[in-house]
Amino acid sequence: MAAVAVHQFAQCITCHAWSPDQSMVAFCPNNNEVHIYKLLEDKWEKVHVLQKHDQIVTGIDWSGRSNRIVTVSHDRNSYVWNQEGAEWVPTLVILRLNRAALCVQWSPRENKFAVGSGAKTVCICYYEQENNWWVSKLIRKKHDSSVTSVAWHPNNILLATTSTDGKCRVFSTFIKGVDTRESKTSSSSDSKFGEQIVQLDLSFSWAFGVKWSPSGNTLAYVGHNSMIYFVDDVGPSPLAQNVAFRNLPLRDVLFVSEKMVIGVGFDCNPMVFAADDSGIWSFIRFLGERKASSSSSKYGSQFSEAFGKLYGQSKHGLSNDTVEPSRAHGVVHENCINCIVPLRKEGPRTKRFSTSGLDGKVVIWDLENQEVVSDYL
Amino acid sequence: MAGVEKFVEADNAEAIITRIEHKSRKIESLLKQNKPVEALKTALEGSPPMTRDERCKSANWIVVHRALMAIKDVDGMFSSLDPEYYDILMKYLYRGLSTGDRPTCDQCLRIHEKLTERAGLGCILRSLADTVNTV
Numbered sequence: 001m002a003a004v005a006v007h008q009f010a011q012c013i014t015c016h017a018w019s020p021d022q023s024m025v026a027f028c029p030n031n032n033e034v035h036i037y038k039l040l041e042d043k044w045e046k047v048h049v050l051q052k053h054d055q056i057v058t059g060i061d062w063s064g065r066s067n068r069i070v071t072v073s074h075d076r077n078s079y080v081w082n083q084e085g086a087e088w089v090p091t092l093v094i095l096r097l098n099r100a101a102l103c104v105q106w107s108p109r110e111n112k113f114a115v116g117s118g119a120k121t122v123c124i125c126y127y128e129q130e131n132n133w134w135v136s137k138l139i140r141k142k143h144d145s146s147v148t149s150v151a152w153h154p155n156n157i158l159l160a161t162t163s164t165d166g167k168c169r170v171f172s173t174f175i176k177g178v179d180t181r182e183s184k185t186s187s188s189s190d191s192k193f194g195e196q197i198v199q200l201d202l203s204f205s206w207a208f209g210v211k212w213s214p215s216g217n218t219l220a221y222v223g224h225n226s227m228i229y230f231v232d233d234v235g236p237s238p239l240a241q242n243v244a245f246r247n248l249p250l251r252d253v254l255f256v257s258e259k260m261v262i263g264v265g266f267d268c269n270p271m272v273f274a275a276d277d278s279g280i281w282s283f284i285r286f287l288g289e290r291k292a293s294s295s296s297s298k299y300g301s302q303f304s305e306a307f308g309k310l311y312g313q314s315k316h317g318l319s320n321d322t323v324e325p326s327r328a329h330g331v332v333h334e335n336c337i338n339c340i341v342p343l344r345k346e347g348p349r350t351k352r353f354s355t356s357g358l359d360g361k362v363v364i365w366d367l368e369n370q371e372v373v374s375d376y377l
Numbered sequence: 378m379a380g381v382e383k384f385v386e387a388d389n390a391e392a393i394i395t396r397i398e399h400k401s402r403k404i405e406s407l408l409k410q411n412k413p414v415e416a417l418k419t420a421l422e423g424s425p426p427m428t429r430d431e432r433c434k435s436a437n438w439i440v441v442h443r444a445l446m447a448i449k450d451v452d453g454m455f456s457s458l459d460p461e462y463y464d465i466l467m468k469y470l471y472r473g474l475s476t477g478d479r480p481t482c483d484q485c486l487r488i489h490e491k492l493t494e495r496a497g498l499g500c501i502l503r504s505l506a507d508t509v510n511t512v
Contacts, residue, residue, distance in 0.1 A: 205506035225506035226499030244464070246497025 002270075002287045002365050003332045004352075007044060009037065010360040015339045017062040017069070018354070022343060025354075025362060026050075026069060028057035034071055036088075052079050052090045059104035059115070066110050072101035078115055078125065080134060093134040095123045103149050109156045111178055116147030122161055124173045124193070139171055139194040148208045149252070154216040158197065158234075162207035168200040168221045170234055202229045202240055209252035211261075214348040220261050220273075222250040228263055228273060230281045243273065245283045251338045256350040256367060260376040262287065264337035264355050270365065274376040284373070287365060288331040335359035390430040396423065397436045404444055413447040414454050420444040421465050424512060434512060441469045441512075446484055451491050463496040467504040468512045 010029035017026050024038045024047070034050035034057055055074035062069050069081040069088070078093040078101060095101060099118035106113045115123040115136075122139040144165035151160045153170075157179060160170050172191035173179075191197065203223030210221035219231040226249045232239040250265035259275040270287040335358035343352040343364065356362045367373050400419060407416040420441040428434070448454050458466075470492065473485035493501065 204509045223506075224502075226497075226502045244499060244503060246499045248498055249502060 002367070002370055003363050004366045005364040006332055007037075007362045008360060009035070009044070009362055012335075012358050012360050013339070013356040013362065014056060014058055015060050016354070016356045016362055017060040017341060018343060019062055020064045020067055026060050026062060027356060027362065028060060028071075029360070031056060032073065032075075033057070034060060034069075048088055050079075050081060050088055050090070052092075053077065055100075058100065058102050061104050061106050061113065063106045063110040068106075068110070070104050070106060070113050072104040072115050074100035076101060076117075078104065078123075078134075078136075091134060093125050093136060095125070095136045096138060097121065097123065099146075102146060105150050105152055107152045107156050107173075108154055112156070112173065112175070114150040114152065114159050114173070116150045116161060118146040120145060120147070120163075122147055122150060122159070122171070124159070124175065126175055126178045137175065137193065139173075142169060142171070142194070142196055143167075148206065149210045149221070151210045151212055151219075153212050154214070158216075160210045160212065160219055160221070160234075162210045162221050164206040166201070166203040166205055166207050166223065168202070168207055168210055168219070168229070168231075170197040170219075171195065172197060198234055198236070198238055200229070200231055200238065200240065202242055203227060209250060209263075209265075211253050211255055213255045213258050215258060218255070218258065220253050220255065222253055222263060222265070224249045226250075228253070228261075228281075230261075230275070232279070241281050243281050243283065245271070247271070251336065252340045254340045254342060254350070254353055256342070256353065257348065257376060260373070262340060262353065262365075264340045264357075266336045268333040268335060268337060268357070268359075269331045270337070270340070270355060272373055274373075284376075286331075287370070287373075288333075332363050333357050333359055333361060390428065390433055393428060393430070393433045394436055397433070397440055401440050401443070404440060408444070408447050413444065413449070414457050416447060417441075417444040417454070417466075418458065418462065421462050421469070424465060424469075438469070438472055438512065442473065442481065445469065445473065445488070446481070448484070448488065451488055454488075455491055455495055460496070463492060463500050464503050465512070467492060467496065467500050468507075471504060472512055 012030035014028045014030055024036055026034050026036045028034050032053045032055055035046055036048035037044045038047045053073035053075050057071050057073045059072040072078045076097045078095050079090040081088040081090050097117045097119045101115050101117045103116040112124055112126045120143040123136040125134050125136045128135050143163045146164045147161050149162045157172055157174050158170055159173050162168050172195045174193055206224040208222050212219055219234050222228045226245055228243045230241045248266035250263040252264050254262045261273045263271045272284040272287055273281055274284050275281045337355045337357035339356045341354050342350040343354055351367050354362055354364045404416045404419055424437045470485045470489050473481045
């Protein structure tokens with residue numbers, strides 16, 4: 001089975017992140033706190049609660065080398081947490097936003113992080129040694145709506161964003177004194193901070209979840225109209241592919257190799273997309289137990305479930321602990337999956353990853369020995 | 378300049394209307410030859426979602442409606458209708474349902490059920506989420 005571990009940590013999880021050695025997991029249980037769990041004697045125990053935000057925490061990222069946690073929240077602020085002894089010490093980062101912060105990601109070199117917000121702006125934050133202070137530089141007036149996701153190119157300069165205006169954009173985030181000349185690639189060598197490299201206008205509805213492939217050659221993002229978009233040659237003349245699928249829309253994506261993408265979303269079951277030898281992307285199969293083949297009864301049951309909800313047969317009465325995993329439709333997650341994080345990288349490939357969602361579970365998946373899938377890894 | 382653009386748009390609309398009239402005649406002859414699926418394909422092909430002109434949209438809907446109502450065997454239709462038509466067909470089914478006309482709604486619901494089985498909920502989402510290319 002592809003799902004190797006299922007942890008019911010909370011009623012609902014907005015986002016999660018792993019410590020560098022993956023012995024600890026941080027997540028937000030749909031409130032203003034971040035809980036850190038550690039594996040102690042085969043049991044996951046709560047070891048820290050990070051309390052500083054006033055409102056729901058929407059983004060967590062744990063840097064791999066410097067062991068720092070960055071969190072962002074609807075309260076429009078961000079904190080960088082450093083472990084000092086047994087304590088996690090927060091440093092406030094004033095983002096200068098007038099709307100909620102929605103997502104955050106450390107840059108590959110971990111000297112900057114990017115925050116997407118509901119204020120139609122992206123903040124690029126970096127540490128100023130002389131002032132002992134995190135500075136936030138804004139990319140303004142480029143987005144027409146909330147920024148739902150940010151993704152760093154491996155070169156530490158280019159940043160891709162998706163927005164509820166349906167567009168995916170790529171910016172240069174070159175900051176003097178932080179980035180050096182040699183860290184720039186030829187394609188972005190002339191661009192200043194905040195300069196838009198390309199705007200992709202493929203989706204007619206909200207865009208979510210953007211990621212670069214390990215090499216940075218391909219970009220993938222999803223639309224709220226059950227479409228996924230793959231873009232090669234990101235630059236003046238990008239090559240785009242639109243892939244429509246028959247299921248509910250996706251919320252986030254992850255490249256596990258140059259030729260394979262995992263998409264997660266409202267269908268509660270990770271979907272595998274892969275490119276064939278000619279570079280044509282297509283849907284391969286579901287990663288969970290449910291078969292990709294269609295059946296009318298499936299939709300029948302989904303419709304009757306919806307009617308059931310209309311007539312007040314709400315599922316909220318059930319205690320989450322009593323719900324057996326993989327009971328609903330034979331899949332592991334029982335609600336929308338909104339976060340996917342890679343685990344244990346082996347070179348450019350990711351064989352393990354974890355997902356979390358509105359059902360409060362963190363699920364670890366392994367792609368080893370998965371039929372069809374291993375051909376593309 | 379605005380006047381010129383308007384003229385071009387109007388001219389364009391005339392051209393589209395002429396094309397739809399031509400399409401309508403072709404559909405009638407296909408229906409006479411008892412080829413309802415071919416007629417539906419013809420109706421769906423080259424439908425003008427990009428134009429803002431409501432006249433064009435209505436004219437094409439009349440043509441699609443004519444072909445849609447002529448479908449008797451829904452399963453048979455899907456065995457020869459290629460998946461590339463699914464998204465645009467779904468949009469027209471919702472247009473049909475919005476008319477509130479009893480026989481039209483009956484027919485659209487019958488096709489909708491089978492189309493959802495084949496094309497999935499994603500197809501419904503694509504037709505509902507797209508507020509730019511309406512039919």
